[in-house]
Amino acid sequence: MAHDHDHDTTDLAPLEGSRLGRRLRLAGGVLLALAAIGLVVLWPRGDAPDLGEPGFREVDAMVLDVRPTTCPGLDVPGDVTCRLVEVRVTSGPDDGSFGSFAVRDIDPEVPDLEADDEVVLRDAVDAPEEFRYSYSDFQRAPPLLLLGLVFVVVVVVFGRLQGVRALLGLAASLLLLVTFLVPALLRGEPVLPVALVAGVVITGLALYLAHGFSTATSVAFLGTLAALVLVTILALLVVGAADLTGLAQTEAQTLTITAEGLDLRGLLIAGIVIGVLGSLDDVTITQVSAVAALRRADPSLGPVELYREAIRIGRDHVASSVNTLVLAYAGASLPLLLFFAQSSRDASRVITGEVVAVEIVRMLVGSIGLVAAVPLTTVVAAWALTRETAGMATAPEATPARREGRPLDWDDFGPADDLA
Structure with a gap:
C-alpha cells in the first residue's frame, strides 16, 4: 500500500x-x-453471488444494566447461569426503544458487558421478544475515526505536500481494492x-x-x-x-x-x-x-x-x-x-x-x-x-x-x- x-x-x-x-x-x-x-x-x-437475506439487521445500542437471570429455553443444563442484558436501541427504525437479551456465562463469543457499553446487536424482528436481540460486537467507529484523523494529521504535518500526495495514493489504492479487486474476484x-x-x-x-x-x-x-x-x-x-x-x-x-x-x-x-x-x-x-x-x-x-x-x-x-x-x-x-x-x-x-x-x-x-x-x-x-x-x-x-x-x-x- x-x-x-x-x-x-x-x-x-x-x-x-x-x-x-x-x-x-x-x-x-x-x-x-x-x-x-x-x-x-x-x-x-x-x-456478484448473493448470500440472500441474513434474517436479521444490525442496530446500535447502549447497555443499561446487566444482572443474573434464569436461562431461557428448554435445553439449558441446570448448572449453567445466564446474565440478562438490558439495552436501549440507538439506531434504526426502533431508535429509542428498549429491549433485553440473555447471555450464557459460558458463552465464549460474548464478552463481559457492563452498563454504558456501546454495542452492536443483531435484531431478528420476526423472532419472539425474548430472542429478538443478540450480541454482535462493540461499536468502534469513534476511536477508529479519531485514530484515522491522528494518522492523517501526523502524515501531513511531517510530510507536508508529499504527505498529502501519499494519502491520496493510499485512498486511491484502497478504493481500487474495494471497487475492482474484491468485486472481480467474487x-x-x-x-x-x-x-x-x-x-x-x-x-x-x-x-x-x-x-x-x-x-x-x-x-x-x-x-x-x-x-x-x-x-x-x-x-x-x-x-x-x-x-x-x-x-x-x-x-x-x-x-x-x-x-x-x-x-x-x-x-x-x-x-x-x-x-x-x-x-x-x-x-x-x-x-x-x-x-x-x-x-x-x-x-x-x-x-x-x-x-x-x-x-x-x-x-x-x-x-x-x-x-x-x-x-x-x-x-x-x-x-x-x-x-x-x-x-x-x-x-x-x-x-x-x-x-x-x-x-x-x-x-x-x-x-x-x-x-x-x-x-x-x-x-x-x-x-x-x-x-x-x-x-x-x-x-x-x-x-x-x-x-x-x-x-x-x-x-x-x-x-x-x-x-x-
Missing part, C-alpha cells in the same frame, strides 16, 4: 531531460497504461491476472502520486514490478509444491459455498502479492534515493562502484524491512501461536500444517521479494545515473567516510545532511 516516503530523489534531476530519462519514464508509463487496459478488460460486470474473474493488474496500478498510484512522474520514481516503479513478478512466480511454485489448498481460514471455507467459482489457491497467491506491495515500494524508493545521494557525494563513482556502495545501504534497509515483515505476520498470528503452544501436537506437524505453513510461505516469499528488489532497483538506478551524467562530475564533497578513509554507509547520507 501507499507509504509516506520522505526521500530526496532530486539528484536524478539531470536525467529528466535526457533520452534515457525519457525512456525510463516512457517504460513506466507504458506499463501503467497496460495495467489500466487490464483494469478495463477485467472490470467486474454482472451480479464474480469469478481469473485471480492472478486480477491481482497482478491491481498490484501494478496500486504501485503506480503509490509511487507516482507521492513522488511525481519523474525518472527516479520510474526507476523505483520498474524495480518494484520486477520484484513483484519474482514474488508471483515464487508464490506459484511454492504454493503448488507445498500442496497448499487455501482452505486454512474459516472464511475461505465459507467462500467454497458462497462463491463456488473462486480459485482459493489463486486467492492465496493473490494475497501474498498484494500483501508485499507496501514494503516493496518502500525499499525501492529508498534505494533510488541512496544511489542519488551517493552520486551527489562522489560524482566520480562509476556504475560498479556506485552499485557496490548503494548495496551496502540496501543491506541495512533489507535487514530491518525483513524483520518488520516477519514480526508483522507473527504479531497478526499471535493468538494462533499461543493456541499451538498449548496443544500436544508434535512441533513439526504444527509447522507443516496448512494453517501455519501458509503464514510461513507469506513471510518467506515476501521477504525474498524484498531482498531481490534491492539489487534490481539499484542496478538500474546506478547504470542510468552514471550513463547520463558521466560528463557532469564536479569536485566531490568531503563526506565523513572520505575524511575517515572508510566505505560510505547510510549514516553519511541521513536526514541530518539535508538539515545542515
